[in-house]
Amino acid sequence: MFQQQLIRGVGVAIAVCTMSAHATQHVVVNEAQIPVSDQSQKTQANEVKKALTEVMVKVSGNTEVLQNPGVRAALRTPEAYLRSYRFSYSGNDTFYVAEFDKTKLTDLMKREGLPLWGERRPETIVWLATETDDNERIILDESTPTPVGEMLVNTAKTRGVPVSLPLMDLTDSASISIYDVWGRFVQSLTASSQRYGVDNIIGARLYKNTAGEMPSIPEGLPASSGAYQDTNSPDNTYADNQSQNAIAGTEQPLSGQLDLSDVDNMVDGANLQVNDEQQASLAGDEVTATAALVNEAQEMPPFTMDEFTQHAQKAQEGEYALDWVFVGNGKVSYGSIFADEPTSLTQQLVDAYANYLSSQYAVIPGAVDAERVQISVSVANIDSLKKYANANAYLKSLSVIEEAMLTGQTGSVATYNLTLLGTPEDLLNTVRLESKLRPVTDSFGQVVEGYTFYWNE
Numbered sequence: 001m002f003q004q005q006l007i008r009g010v011g012v013a014i015a016v017c018t019m020s021a022h023a024t025q026h027v028v029v030n031e032a033q034i035p036v037s038d039q040s041q042k043t044q045a046n047e048v049k050k051a052l053t054e055v056m057v058k059v060s061g062n063t064e065v066l067q068n069p070g071v072r073a074a075l076r077t078p079e080a081y082l083r084s085y086r087f088s089y090s091g092n093d094t095f096y097v098a099e100f101d102k103t104k105l106t107d108l109m110k111r112e113g114l115p116l117w118g119e120r121r122p123e124t125i126v127w128l129a130t131e132t133d134d135n136e137r138i139i140l141d142e143s144t145p146t147p148v149g150e151m152l153v154n155t156a157k158t159r160g161v162p163v164s165l166p167l168m169d170l171t172d173s174a175s176i177s178i179y180d181v182w183g184r185f186v187q188s189l190t191a192s193s194q195r196y197g198v199d200n201i202i203g204a205r206l207y208k209n210t211a212g213e214m215p216s217i218p219e220g221l222p223a224s225s226g227a228y229q230d231t232n233s234p235d236n237t238y239a240d241n242q243s244q245n246a247i248a249g250t251e252q253p254l255s256g257q258l259d260l261s262d263v264d265n266m267v268d269g270a271n272l273q274v275n276d277e278q279q280a281s282l283a284g285d286e287v288t289a290t291a292a293l294v295n296e297a298q299e300m301p302p303f304t305m306d307e308f309t310q311h312a313q314k315a316q317e318g319e320y321a322l323d324w325v326f327v328g329n330g331k332v333s334y335g336s337i338f339a340d341e342p343t344s345l346t347q348q349l350v351d352a353y354a355n356y357l358s359s360q361y362a363v364i365p366g367a368v369d370a371e372r373v374q375i376s377v378s379v380a381n382i383d384s385l386k387k388y389a390n391a392n393a394y395l396k397s398l399s400v401i402e403e404a405m406l407t408g409q410t411g412s413v414a415t416y417n418l419t420l421l422g423t424p425e426d427l428l429n430t431v432r433l434e435s436k437l438r439p440v441t442d443s444f445g446q447v448v449e450g451y452t453f454y455w456n457e
Contacts, residue, residue, distance in 0.1 A: 123196075186325060
């Protein structure tokens with residue numbers, strides 16, 4: 001028992017893991033905002049179905065739920081799930097805002113065995129470089145509206161994924177350049193993202209997909225750009241690190257196969273093997289682990305001839321291309337997508353990314369035995385009624401927990417019996433999104449066996 005371990009631990013310093021602070025947002029998943037031209041009854045009747053469709057996807061995190069018979073039946077009678085509606089205004093635009101019954105939505109997902117994604121969702125910053133009509137390369141920022149940027153932000157809002165563009169103020173301009181973003185250089189992207197306190201980073205470049213041409217990096221990159229350097233090149237010039245995983249079967253130390261060409265089947269395919277030492281570092285200090293991964297990524301070779309061939313073949317897949325890199329959860333992955341319209345690329349990117357996050361954090365009640373999984377969790381530092389109330393409310397708010405019951409209290413250590421809708425690993429994945437519950441470690445930095453946490457308020 002954790003209490004016994006705590007008592008025996010007199011003289012043994014028990015510390016909280018020095019986990020990096022996670023940035024999460026609470027997303028209102030049961031509400032949708034649909035643009036309308038008027039406020040007539042006919043318009044409301046038409047838009048309520050669109051609103052429920054958006055909410056169904058937002059609640060589950062995946063577009064595939066719309067093919068489920070139970071969900072399709074619910075969409076035929078959306079008023080049965082409608083709790084309230086109103087109209088909101090922004091400039092000359094009018095929006096129909098519908099709020100649906102969260103309990104009914106949850107019951108539907110449980111009954112159909114569909115993914116259920118909670119309201120706490122990781123924040124992501126997107127560094128996106130593109131070319132203007134004058135062939136000038138720029139980094140999109142949150143204060144300068146562009147069709148591509150607006151599509152990215154609006155799609156993310158629709159999918160319930162907290163995504164933002166950088167400020168590109170003096171601080172950003174001093175720490176990162178267009179060369180860093182265009183080259184998707186992990187070290188520079190990671191360093192410049194620290195000020196935003198986000199969980200995940202996406203770096204991307206969007207360009208005209210011309211047959212036989214590669215998206216080049218201008219010569220004479222500054223030394224601070226963090227560009228990959230081809231040490232085997234006779235003139236030792238910098239090389240562009242385009243799409244490390246473009247070729248199926250080409251092995252790269254940190255390359256991935258996150259397939260954004262099929263937005264409904266994006267999976268965590270990063271071919272990343274972390275050794276035991278890195279796993280321990282990741283559990284204790286994710287910043288250190290990420291830095292180690294970045295250092296390895298810096299050693300990856302530049303282009304191969306196969307990549308040039310592959311890119312030439314894919315030049316026929318769309319008029320525009322978007323090459324991306326994903327940094328998060330101790331993984332670095334690369335890939336490319338193609339489309340005939342630039343805005344379609346950012347929409348595909350966000351849709352696929354939302355599906356990926358759902359696969360990481362959503363629980364599937366139908367995948368667990370009908371008797372439910374029950375585990376005992378001990379939480380230290382519950383030494384006041386306020387902390388007890390807050391910890392109790394936090395546990396009950398998690399989508400993976402069906403019921404949380406206090407079963408014991410010894411000193412400042414509270415023991416809960418949790419009934420889970422998913423698996424214990426689903427619980428740990430959800431808890432990692434915030435720093436309110438932190439795993440307890442012994443004096444050697446090892447996580448104490450069992451589900452033991454420290455309440456951090």
